[in-house]
Amino acid sequence: MSKDKVQIFDTTLRDGEQVPGCKLDTTQKLVIAERLEALGVDIIEAGFPISSPGDFKSVDAIAKLVKNATVCGLTRAVEKDIEVAAEALKHAKRPRIHTGIGTSESHIKYKFNTTQDVIIERAVKAVKYAKSFVEDVEFFAEDAGRTDNEYLARVCEAVIKAGATVLNIPDTTGYCLPEEYGAKIKFLKENVTGIDKAILSCHCHNDLGMATANSIAGVIQGARQIECTINGIGERAGNTSLEEVVMILKQHPYLDLDTSINTRLLYSTSQMVSQKMGMPVQPNKAIVGSNAFAHSSGIHQDGVIKQRETYEIMAPEEVGVDQSSIILTARSGRAALAYRAKNVGYELTKVQLDSVYQEFLKFADVKKEILDTDIHQIVEASNIQIESVV
Numbered sequence: 001m002s003k004d005k006v007q008i009f010d011t012t013l014r015d016g017e018q019v020p021g022c023k024l025d026t027t028q029k030l031v032i033a034e035r036l037e038a039l040g041v042d043i044i045e046a047g048f049p050i051s052s053p054g055d056f057k058s059v060d061a062i063a064k065l066v067k068n069a070t071v072c073g074l075t076r077a078v079e080k081d082i083e084v085a086a087e088a089l090k091h092a093k094r095p096r097i098h099t100g101i102g103t104s105e106s107h108i109k110y111k112f113n114t115t116q117d118v119i120i121e122r123a124v125k126a127v128k129y130a131k132s133f134v135e136d137v138e139f140f141a142e143d144a145g146r147t148d149n150e151y152l153a154r155v156c157e158a159v160i161k162a163g164a165t166v167l168n169i170p171d172t173t174g175y176c177l178p179e180e181y182g183a184k185i186k187f188l189k190e191n192v193t194g195i196d197k198a199i200l201s202c203h204c205h206n207d208l209g210m211a212t213a214n215s216i217a218g219v220i221q222g223a224r225q226i227e228c229t230i231n232g233i234g235e236r237a238g239n240t241s242l243e244e245v246v247m248i249l250k251q252h253p254y255l256d257l258d259t260s261i262n263t264r265l266l267y268s269t270s271q272m273v274s275q276k277m278g279m280p281v282q283p284n285k286a287i288v289g290s291n292a293f294a295h296s297s298g299i300h301q302d303g304v305i306k307q308r309e310t311y312e313i314m315a316p317e318e319v320g321v322d323q324s325s326i327i328l329t330a331r332s333g334r335a336a337l338a339y340r341a342k343n344v345g346y347e348l349t350k351v352q353l354d355s356v357y358q359e360f361l362k363f364a365d366v367k368k369e370i371l372d373t374d375i376h377q378i379v380e381a382s383n384i385q386i387e388s389v390v
C-alpha cells in the first residue's frame with residue numbers, strides 16, 4: 001500500500017528570512033528558490049509581498065521562475081495585502097495566497113481589541129477575497145497553539161466554508177507540548193464539519209526546542225502539510241527544521257508517511273542557505289551539522305569501524321554527506337588510531353600500534369583534535385620501525 005504524502009511547505013524565504021541579519025536580495029532568493037524546487041519541496045513561501053518593494057520583487061521573480069512547486073505569498077487579513085500578494089503571484093503556475101489572523105485570547109484582546117465573532121468575520125472576509133484571485137487559499141490562525149480548541153474549530157469551519165483549501169495551525173510561540181499539539185490536530189479532525197475539504201498544516205516554532213516533535217505529533221494525528229525551513233532558521237529560536245522532519249518520516253517507515261524530498265540534496269542545501277544567509281549551522285545540528293556523522297569517543301569509534309549501524313541510524317550518503325568521520329581526540333581508542341593511520345598510509349602491527357598510541361595520547365592531551373598531518377609526526381616521534389607504508 002502506498003504511503004500517505006506529507007506536503008513540505010518551505011518558508012525559508014519568508015519566516016526563515018525574518019532572522020535578524022539574514023536578509024536576502026532577490027538574486028540570492030532566486031538561487032535558493034531554484035534549489036528548493038530541485039530538493040522537491042511542494043510549496044515555496046516566497047515572501048510577504050506587501051512588506052516591502054524588495055519583497056514584492058522577489059515574490060514576483062520567484063513566481064516567474066518556479067516550474068513545479070506552488071509559490072505562496074503571505075498576507076494579513078487585510079484587503080490591500082491580498083491585492084498586492086495576488087499581483088506578485090500573477091505569473092506563478094501554481095499560486096497560493098496565505099492569509100490569516102490571530103485567534104488566541106491574547107491576540108484578540110491585545111492586538112485587535114475585539115471579539116471572537118469579529119475575528120471570524122474578518123477571517124471569512126479575507127479568505128473570500130483571496131479566493132477571488134486564486135483557487136488555492138491557505139488560512140493561518142495565528143497563535144493557534146494557545147487558542148482554545150472549541151473556538152479554533154469554529155474558525156476552521158468558517159474559513160473552510162469560505163473556500164480555504166489549507167488550514168495552518170501555527171504554534172506561533174513554540175509553547176505546545178507534542179501531546180498537546182497532536183491532540184489539537186486530532187480535535188480539529190474530529191470536530192470541524194467539512195475538514196475533509198482542507199489539508200491541516202503544522203507550523204511550529206522552536207522556543208522550547210519542540211518544533212520538530214510537535215510537527216511530527218501533528219502529522220501522526222492527521223495533518224498532511226509541514227511548514228519548515230532549511231536548518232530550522234526563523235523568528236526567535238526558529239521554525240521546524242525541514243531536514244529533521246523529512247528524515248524522521250523516512251527513518252520511521254511504519255508511520256506510513258512520505259515526502260517528495262530528494263534527501264541526498266539536504267546537506268548541500270543546508271550549506272548553501274547557511275552561506276547565503278551568513279548564518280552558521282551549529283556543529284551538533286541534527287542531520288546537517290558538522291558533527292552529525294562524526295564519532296569521537298573510543299567506544300563509539302570501535303563500534304562504527306566494526307559496523308556503521310552500531311552508532312548511526314542513517315547512512316551519511318542518504319543526506320548527501322560523503323562519509324562518517326572518525327575524529328581523533330584524547331578520548332579515542334586504538335581502533336580509531338589504527339583506522340586513521342591506515343588512511344594516511346601506515347599499516348601498524350599490534351606492537352607498533354601500542355607504541356604509537358602512547359605517543360598519540362601525549363599529543364592529544366595538548367591538542368583538541370589530531371589531524372592527518374599530526375599522525376605522521378606522532379608515528380615519527382614513537383620511534384617504531386615502519387617497514388611498509390601502504
Ligand code: KIV
Pocket residue numbers: 015140141142143168170171172173203205
Ligand atoms: O508563526 C506564525 O504564526 C506565522 C504565521 C504568519 C503563519 O508565521
Ligand code: ZN
Pocket residue numbers: 015170172203205235
Ligand atoms: Zn511562523
